[in-house]
Amino acid sequence: MNYFPDEVVEHVFDFVTSHKDRNAISLVCKSWYKIERYSRQKVFIGNCYATNPERLLRRFPCLKSLTLKGKPHFADFNLVPHEWGGFVQPWIEALARSRVGLEELRLKRMVVTDESLELLSRSFVNFKSLVLVSCEGFTTDGLASIAANCRHLRDLDLQENEIDDHRGQWLSCFPDTCTTLVTLNFACLEGETNLVALERLVARSPNLKSLKLNRAVPLDALARLMSCAPQMVDLGVGSYENDPDSESYLKLQAAIKKCTSLRSLSGFLEAAPHCLSAFHPICHNLTSLNLSYAAEIHGSHLIKLIQHCKKLQRLWILDSIGDKGLEVVASTCKELQELRVFPSDLVGGGNTAVTEEGLVAISAGCPKLHSILYFCQQMTNAALVTVAKNCPNFIRFRLCILEPNKPDHVTSQPLDEGFGAIVKACKNLRRLSLSGLLTDQVFLYIGMYANQLEMLSIAFAGDTDKGMLYVLNGCKKMKKLEIRDSPFGDTALLADVSKYETMRSLWMSSCEVTLSGCKRLAEKAPWLNVEIINETDNNRMEENGHEGRQKVDKLYLYRTVVGTRMDAPPFVWIL
Amino acid sequence: MITELEMGKGESELELGLGLSLGGGTAAKIAGKSGGGAWGERGRLLTAKDFPSVGSKRAADSPSHAGSSPPRSSSQVVGWPPIGSHRMNSLVNNQATKSAREEEEAGKKKVNDDHQPKDVTKKVNGKVQLGFIKVNMDGVAIGRKVDLNAHSSYENLAQTLEDMFFRTNPGTIGLTGQFTKPLRLLDGSSEFVLTYEDKEGDWMLVGDVPWRMFITSVKRLRVMKTSEANGLAARHQEPKERQRNQPA
Numbered sequence: 001m002n003y004f005p006d007e008v009v010e011h012v013f014d015f016v017t018s019h020k021d022r023n024a025i026s027l028v029c030k031s032w033y034k035i036e037r038y039s040r041q042k043v044f045i046g047n048c049y050a051t052n053p054e055r056l057l058r059r060f061p062c063l064k065s066l067t068l069k070g071k072p073h074f075a076d077f078n079l080v081p082h083e084w085g086g087f088v089q090p091w092i093e094a095l096a097r098s099r100v101g102l103e104e105l106r107l108k109r110m111v112v113t114d115e116s117l118e119l120l121s122r123s124f125v126n127f128k129s130l131v132l133v134s135c136e137g138f139t140t141d142g143l144a145s146i147a148a149n150c151r152h153l154r155d156l157d158l159q160e161n162e163i164d165d166h167r168g169q170w171l172s173c174f175p176d177t178c179t180t181l182v183t184l185n186f187a188c189l190e191g192e193t194n195l196v197a198l199e200r201l202v203a204r205s206p207n208l209k210s211l212k213l214n215r216a217v218p219l220d221a222l223a224r225l226m227s228c229a230p231q232m233v234d235l236g237v238g239s240y241e242n243d244p245d246s247e248s249y250l251k252l253q254a255a256i257k258k259c260t261s262l263r264s265l266s267g268f269l270e271a272a273p274h275c276l277s278a279f280h281p282i283c284h285n286l287t288s289l290n291l292s293y294a295a296e297i298h299g300s301h302l303i304k305l306i307q308h309c310k311k312l313q314r315l316w317i318l319d320s321i322g323d324k325g326l327e328v329v330a331s332t333c334k335e336l337q338e339l340r341v342f343p344s345d346l347v348g349g350g351n352t353a354v355t356e357e358g359l360v361a362i363s364a365g366c367p368k369l370h371s372i373l374y375f376c377q378q379m380t381n382a383a384l385v386t387v388a389k390n391c392p393n394f395i396r397f398r399l400c401i402l403e404p405n406k407p408d409h410v411t412s413q414p415l416d417e418g419f420g421a422i423v424k425a426c427k428n429l430r431r432l433s434l435s436g437l438l439t440d441q442v443f444l445y446i447g448m449y450a451n452q453l454e455m456l457s458i459a460f461a462g463d464t465d466k467g468m469l470y471v472l473n474g475c476k477k478m479k480k481l482e483i484r485d486s487p488f489g490d491t492a493l494l495a496d497v498s499k500y501e502t503m504r505s506l507w508m509s510s511c512e513v514t515l516s517g518c519k520r521l522a523e524k525a526p527w528l529n530v531e532i533i534n535e536t537d538n539n540r541m542e543e544n545g546h547e548g549r550q551k552v553d554k555l556y557l558y559r560t561v562v563g564t565r566m567d568a569p570p571f572v573w574i575l
Numbered sequence: 576m577i578t579e580l581e582m583g584k585g586e587s588e589l590e591l592g593l594g595l596s597l598g599g600g601t602a603a604k605i606a607g608k609s610g611g612g613a614w615g616e617r618g619r620l621l622t623a624k625d626f627p628s629v630g631s632k633r634a635a636d637s638p639s640h641a642g643s644s645p646p647r648s649s650s651q652v653v654g655w656p657p658i659g660s661h662r663m664n665s666l667v668n669n670q671a672t673k674s675a676r677e678e679e680e681a682g683k684k685k686v687n688d689d690h691q692p693k694d695v696t697k698k699v700n701g702k703v704q705l706g707f708i709k710v711n712m713d714g715v716a717i718g719r720k721v722d723l724n725a726h727s728s729y730e731n732l733a734q735t736l737e738d739m740f741f742r743t744n745p746g747t748i749g750l751t752g753q754f755t756k757p758l759r760l761l762d763g764s765s766e767f768v769l770t771y772e773d774k775e776g777d778w779m780l781v782g783d784v785p786w787r788m789f790i791t792s793v794k795r796l797r798v799m800k801t802s803e804a805n806g807l808a809a810r811h812q813e814p815k816e817r818q819r820n821q822p823a
Contacts, residue, residue: 077654082719134659160661162709167776188661190794191776269665292662295669343656346666375656402656433657459655484654 006031010039019044038062045069046479046504048086048110049529052562053094064103065129066095070110072507072556073457074482076134079509079554081533083569086110089119090567096123104129104155111135117142121149129155129183139164140189147173155183157210165191172197181205185212187236187267192216203228209261212236215269220248226255234288235259236267240275253278266290266316273298276305283308287335290316292342303328313337313368318344319354319375326358330365338371343402356383363390371396378409379436384418388425397422398433404460404485407437414438420445423453433457443467447474454479461486468492472499482507490517497524505558513555516548521557522575529564531556532573660720671791712740712798713767723790729782733760733769740798760798768804770797780804 013036016022026036042065045051057063070086088110095102102124112135120127127150140163146156147170171194174181181201186193193216202208202225210233211225217238226232256262262282271294286309291302295318302317303325312333319341321329329336339362341354356379362369363386370393379401399419407414415436423429423446430452434442438461446453447470454477462468468488471481472495481503489512500506515532522530533554564574658666710719719739726732737760760769761782769781773792781789781796 074654076659077657078660078720079654134661160659162661293665295666342658342662344666345670346656375658400656404652404655457657459657485652 006035009035013039017042041065042104043067047558047560048088048091049562049565050504050558050560053091055562057094057098057100061098061100063095063100065106066091066102066104067106067108068110069108072109072482072505073480074484074507074509075109079484080556081569081571082136084533084572085565085567085569087567088112089116092116092119092123096120101126103127104131106131106133107135108133109135111137112142113137114139114142114145118145118149121145126152128152128180129157131155131157131159132161133159134161136162140166140170140191143186144170144173147171147178148175151175151178152180153178154180154207156181157183157185158188159185161188163189165189167191169194169197171201174201176204179204180207182207183210183234184208185210185236187212187214187238187269189214189216195221199224199228205229206231208232210234210264212267213238215239219252223248223252223255226252226259230255230258231261232259233261234264234266235262237265237271238267238269240268240271249275249278253281257281260285262286264288264290266293268294268297271296274301276301279305280308284310287311288314290314292316292318292340294318295320295344299325307332309333311335314339316340316342318342320344321354323354323358323361326354327361327365330361333366335368336362336366337368339366339369340373341375342373343375346402353377356380359383360386360390363387367391368393370394373398373400373433375400375402377402378406379415379418380408380410381413381415381418381421382408382410384415385421388421392425393428394422394426395428396431397426397429398431398457399435400433401435404435405437406435414441416441416445420449423449428452431455434461435459439463440467440470443470447471450475452477456481458483458486460484463487465489465492469495472496476502478502479504481505483509483511485510487512489513490520493517494521494524497521500525500528500557501559503559505556507554507556508552509554511555513552514548515550515552518552518555519548519575527559527561528557529560530575531568532575534571534573708793708795710736710739710796710798713800713803715740721796723793728786729761729789732781736760736769736796736798766801767798768801770799770804771795772797 009032013022013025016025019042022036022040026033037059039062040060041062043056043060043063044067045056046069048068048070056066068088068091070088071080071084074080075084086109088107096119103126105120105127106129112132117138120130122145130146130150130153138161143156143158143163146153153174174197178201182205184201184205191214193214195217198217199221202211208229209231211229212234213222213225213236215238217225219240222237222240226235256278259282263285265279265286265288268276268291273296276297283305289306289309289312291297291305297320299320299322302321306312306315306325306329310332313335315329315333315336315338317325317340321341326341329339341358343353345353354374354376356376359372359374359376359379360383362372369391372394373396376399379399408418416439419432419434419438419442423432429450432446432450432453432455434457440463443462443466446456450456453475456471456475456478458481465488467486468483469492471478472492478499484507488508493508493513494517518530518532522528532552533556534552568574708721708723710721721732721735721739723732726735760767770778771781771789771793772778772795774794778797784792
């Protein structure tokens with residue numbers, strides 16, 4: 001390859017798209033490193049504090065697309081204080097100063113302000129795509145800047161963000177000349193929506209393929225929107241309360257029939273229990289269905305809908321579907337690849353909850369299943385063993401038994417053997433979440449068998465440091481390890497400090513690690529940021545004579561090439 | 576604290592019982608090594624008192640229908656079950672709306688049965704589990720979240736908010752960067768008042784309605800400067816005089 005001119009090598013590299021692969025080729029030799037970095041357009045940064053904007057721009061000056069992730073995963077469950085960090089502002093400022101031709105920005109768990117959005121909208125002439133997932137700190141005013149200033153906006157995709165809705169007119173800020181929209185997702189906005197502006201926008205966007213509405217868009221508006229966008233592929237329904245005899249409903253039925261390209265359906269944020277039948281005619285085309293927010297729809301109506309969805313590949317649903325409903329899914333959806341079952345009721349079980357039977361049924365009926373997230377009331381080892389036998393192809397397996405420490409409900413044994421069977425059979429398992437009563441034994445199995453495991457979530461599990469050590473020593477590809485309320489301490493933490501260089505991050509909260517243990521770790525590994533998050537009082541930790549042995553509430557450590565961050569709030573102590 | 580590591584000696588040496596001594600049950604921890612209570616006494620692991628039914632359910636052979644509800648607000652586990660806060664809020668809102676609606680219906684029907692209204696009440700309190708709502712304060716850039724279900728009264732809530740935004744420990748700096756003097760957010764005697772946005776989007780002064788009704792209708796809180804709160808629905812105003820005011 002070295003006999004070819006750079007342009008040829010670069011052309012070959014164009015076919016290499018995955019981040020992992022591009023990172024790998026950049027390590028082959030200096031020449032390839034140089035060619036690769038100048039031709040790299042998409043960069044993924046899994047932890048925004050692992051590097052900084054200056055280094056990013058120095059290495060990849062031709063950057064067009066940037067993905068950044070901020071807070072640790074457990075921030076989703078309110079375990080990370082709001083002011084912890086993950087600010088996008090310095091990144092946007094640096095990118096703006098450098099005049100790089102940014103076209104796409106994807107952020108997850110970051111703090112985004114209206115100021116950031118305004119700066120973003122004004123700094124990049126060709127900016128096309130903004131995807132914000134689980135972000136916070138901005139309002140609809142920020143969205144107004146994006147709408148008004150990004151002339152070639154293609155995607156505005158807001159997923160599960162916390163946005164202060166000023167109920168302003170952000171939708172009307174899209175100029176009449178804006179006709180390039182392909183994706184518009186504002187389902188997470190809580191406030192009212194200017195329906196007239198929305199309808200006009202959709203009508204002048206012939207390329208619009210994905211539209212996800214918020215709860216403020218009622219049925220008659222939905223009917224009008226669908227009839228002026230029959231090319232729709234992905235639809236998120238907002239409010240869906242209707243009277244089946246009404247004119248709106250008839251118009252909706254007619255509009256739906258015309259949407260022959262529709263493949264993905266979601267939303268039903270406020271939905272009447274009985275009304276899904278309007279969508280039955282297009283169900284046979286659906287590959288993705290997300291009814292996980294439709295709390296009002298009863299199991300029987302869900303089942304009726306699903307019986308039409310023979311091509312479904314992805315299904316997100318509430319546990320109100322029940323085991324019987326899952327059996328219907330198992331017999332109907334033979335193409336199913338991903339299933340998520342969320343809890344609909346947090347206070348103790350009901351007849352509608354799902355159990356191990358539903359999981360077994362799915363595993364038996366859906367041979368292509370590779371990703372599952374399953375919240376349930378109870379589980380058995382026998383069921384998990386059967387699931388492992390039926391589905392050895394799991395890539396992601398996340399099981400959440402709602403009651404912590406719950407054992408096998410038939411044998412009262414820990415669930416070590418069940419999970420052990422899963423990791424033994426599923427040789428491609430990359431992500432695993434554990435729950436239920438678990439001893440060190442399950443970690444022995446994980447360390448022994450889960451060779452491809454990259455992300456592991458542990459809660460209320462294990463007995464001794466051995467558990468954590470099995471994992472650290474055994475799982476060579478571990479990238480993200482997150483542990484809460486488990487009895488792992490300094491011995492496990494300090495056993496192999498070099499391991500953390502191969503991992504993106506480690507989170508430990510309510511475990512047994514002590515302050516002195518963390519300090520020792522920080523001394524041994526200066527290339528790690530070891531953060532102690534103590535919302536009570538850091539001063540007290542220091543003053544206390546027994547400071548060394550004081551337990552650390554929350555520990556978050558991650559490898560970094562840029563040292564301690566400067567934007568940490570007072571309750572975050574970076575050792 | 577575990578001081579010995581015997582990894583090399585092979586796993587067969589591990590004697591694992593049901594490691595967790597929940598309610599002093601059948602567990603036999605690895606003898607001597609862990610010093611039994613080392614993590615038990617200060618452990619963040621939930622003990623039997625957090626799950627009064629778990630220990631006994633395990634001993635008994637009954638298929639545990641999780642009628643043993645997860646712990647109530649006092650020993651509520653933060654961040655469990657692991658559901659994203661956006662989804663959790665949606666769940667909570669749905670249940671609150673449903674329960675409030677049911678409560679209204681029950682009230683309207685004038686039920687003879689004494690138990691029914693009480694049950695509905697319990698449902699309202701029981702079902703609305705993790706009610707985290709956002710709190711912003713004028714002059715503070717980033718908001719906080721507070722769990723309404725961990726509070727039982729307005730005084731309770733005001734105290735938490737005062738601690739949150741104005742740390743009461745001398746020498747420590749709270750979010751506002753000021754040293755404290757205790758606030759009285761509820762009685763109008765301080766520089767700030769506590770306001771909330773309800774389901775209809777109106778901003779009101781906190782304290783007007785019964786606590787229970789408040790927690791089912793509040794969407795978010797704001798600690799507002801008293802000087803700016805003049806237009807808000809005050810206690811003496813009639814509902815129809817209330818204006819839809821956007822806080823500046």
